[in-house]
Amino acid sequence: MKDFIASEEQRLLARHSLDSFEALWALQLEAVDEPNTERGGWSTVFRLELEDKAFYLKRQSNYLTHTLTHPLGEPTFSREFRNIQRYNELGIPALQAVFYAQRKVAGEQRALLLTRALDNWQDLDQLLPGWGVMPVAQRNAVLDACGLLARRLHASGQVHGCFYPKHIFLQARGEVYTAQLIDLEKTRPALWGDRDRVKDLEPLLRRAQVWTEADVQRFLSAYLGSSANMDHWLERLTRRRKTKAVSA
Structure with a gap:
């Protein structure tokens, strides 16, 4: 090279x-x-x-x-x-x-x-401890940015492999946030469709334990768009989370 x-x-x-x-x-x-x-x-x-x-x-x-x-x-x-x-x-x-x-x-x-260096950015892991006192509008902006980032990632035919809060960096721009990823070593093409997408997203939701059910739905709404079956995705993500908990 x-x-x-x-x-x-x-x-x-x-x-x-x-x-x-x-x-x-x-x-x-x-x-x-x-x-x-x-x-x-x-x-x-x-x-x-x-x-x-x-x-x-x-x-x-x-x-x-x-x-x-x-x-x-x-x-x-x-x-x-x-x-x-x-x-x-x-x-x-x-x-x-x-x-x-x-x-x-x-x-x-x-x-x-x-x-x-991403000196003017903050990783999601740093935001989660103060999640409960964060204004609702700010929380929603963060959730939207994370969902849109995941959407662009998967729409491009890639899975990150370590889609964790510490690897998602955010920057406030007015009333909205923009997001980007670091630590790309395990990235690979998505070969198994929705199965790969669920596998990629579930670690984020498992680590963002302070997110409420409404927060997860907001994230998935940004990720999926208005036409997707929210209940189907919630069920698949919940099932994988339970499987991971049993095997841990």
Whole structure:
């Protein structure tokens, strides 16, 4: 895979001599969380601020995923980058890639992914604790934004695979909210129709336990549109939630 650099940020990175894999790999930064050390390697996230812009730089070594097309493994960032690009092509709101590259160095498979920070956005997980005291109009705007995001995702023939509150980022724009997705590593094409859609949506509803029945209906109304059978979808989602609870 060729190195990728977003044209909008190329000059900014060049001004700071950070427009190459080697420079971004060697850059000394403080990690924002503990490294992931699964899969026989490691993966770490750093925050990078340049002039008036902020980014997240993710670096990994031998942190691989194995698939039929890559039986020997490929960096998980490679898959995530492809999904970011696919979302962009399909018009699904999601995080934006600024730089991607991978290298083989002394037996290591290294990869790095630089994305724009979502500093003016708030994930749904942060909003849920105050849900009960949030004005009704604001709650409805959030529910509508989440439902419309899921609708666009599935209408584009994709399932997210981790459609959780912490992966849905929201931004207020007047009286409405807009929403986008992060963490696209597990995204894949929807192959099984409504079965895939139910499987994708149920984890969100299970984690958003503060949502009332009316909230769930509002979310589904935005997701389905006026012509869909609400009772049918509620029944399928409830049945899957009970199945997951039994198997937990």
